[in-house]
Amino acid sequence: MMDTETNVDEKPRQGWFGKNLRRNFLAGLLVLVPVAIVIFVILWFFHTIDGILQPIIRLFFGRTITGLGFAITFVLIYLVGVLASNIVGRRIIQFGEWLVCKLPVLGQLYNAAKQAMSSISGLSRTKAAFREVVLIEYPRKGLRSIGFVTNEIIDSEGRKLTAVYLPTTPVPTSGWLILVTEDQLIRTDISVDTAMKMVISGGIASPPELGARVDGSQGS
Template sequence: MSPSNNPPLKILRNRFLTGLAFVLPIGAALGLLIWVFNIVDGMLKPIIELFFNWYFPGVGLLVTLLLIYLVGLVLSNYFGKQILSWIDKLLAKVPIFNQIYNSAKQVIQTLGVGNKVSFKEAVMVEFPRVGMHSLAFITNETTNSSGEKLYLVYVPGSPNPTSGFLELLRENQIERVNISVEDAMKTLISCGLVFPETVQSIEIGHGDSHPNKL
């Protein structure tokens, strides 16, 4: 007799699958956090044990966070910026290492970490085909030979926004919405799990207001 013909077994299976669907994401998230914690916490463990001859879990993570804060503190003044700029140029010239370093720096800058704002505005564009909308970011503006304003628009992938497509669009090909760059980035990284309840179109086509919601 198959489980589908046995009500008790079917109920048992459905409850198990329901519980599994709930527990797996939690376990995966906790596993990822533990993995990151162990890596960060263990980076300075040998140094701490060498100088202080003692160690307990969490000290490496606290020291790492403190060092990151101190680097940010140094960057807040002119001389610190000059020193770190020199270090940045030096690291960018180290063979093999510079490829990883430059790629990581590009990812961080793309995600808008720090004081630099990478994207000007979050918008919607018809992509990958007419009738389908995708979140995108205005990165720059230019004009053509007739003086018409054109926009460089980056259409990122999800959940990895560092890979996508760059398009040159006219004003009437862009739909402006009331989503901040930060919220749009959260939406992309979370694959839509984090998204505003309503998305208000504030400008469509040649600038005419549009009250409809997507």
Template sequence: MIGWVDGFVLPFVPDSYQPEALIKRVLGPETEVNIRGLGVIFFLLFTTLIGWLAKGLIGRSLIRYGETLVHRMPVVRSIYSGVKQIAETVFAQQERSFEKACMIQYPRRGIWAIGFISTVARGEVAERAGDGDQLISVFVPTTPNPTSGFLLFFPKSDIIELDMSIEDAAKLV
């Protein structure tokens, strides 16, 4: 396998950088050494370099260009910035802000809204509600900017937990 990769990659390496030429230059022209796997190393280094350049220079330039186009469109700009903030918040955090996606009846019975379960209510909030059922804090995002919303407290029995991921539920908003 390594020989096959060497046979494919080494013809693309300039003659002055061919492994055998470098060894003969350093150790003398009579030296004969066949180093297997150098093509694999060249391939990995080349791939890493191209990936680094694409991610760093080219990738950032393309993203910057795309964002300038989006920022010129009034309606798209507000939607894009909201979705971008949510995506950065959800994907950048090691610890999740929300435990699960859920459905709740809000603002009144019979009307359903998507929410995100945050924590169990504690302290004075839990004590003052005191109806015996555990209170759960639920963040209900608003549209068209889902980064804003309401933090509401619901009895656990009024919450329907969804099997979908938080990311999928955020896309519905």
């Protein structure tokens, strides 16, 4: 009789222990996995940037100095920013950009990259910046992708086409440019910053509502 009572008491304890172990383990994962991802990205970025100047560092110092390439790169970026913030520096940079833009292919690549970075960083003062967040039926019927309206053009038949940039996850600096007609757009009321967070987080940082209908009809 006592053995039966003991077994009955042990089962709830084992169940509680298992649930508690699982809950605490998952809680630990929720904390450590994002931290590990951030650390991995930081280390990857550090080693990538640091490795760019290491051949030059070895040439001058005769050996590799870990971190020096990253430090030099950081200082160079800062100095270019300081240079671009004053009148004389802007003139010099504008002249250099003018020379680059005169080069075939490279000039177009430079302009496209500059406009994309300006739009994503929010520093753009021109109409090239992302204007609106929309949904596009892409890459196939029934699926929706987040897009950023960048421009509006008129085709040879007089139809208005909207240029939409479709970013990739989790790196929004790469993506596709598509031209769509008005009836292919599903407009939303979410901000560019919110949509960018959605793209970078893979949808984890999403608003509770998109403010758009995704049943095949255009949003209001």
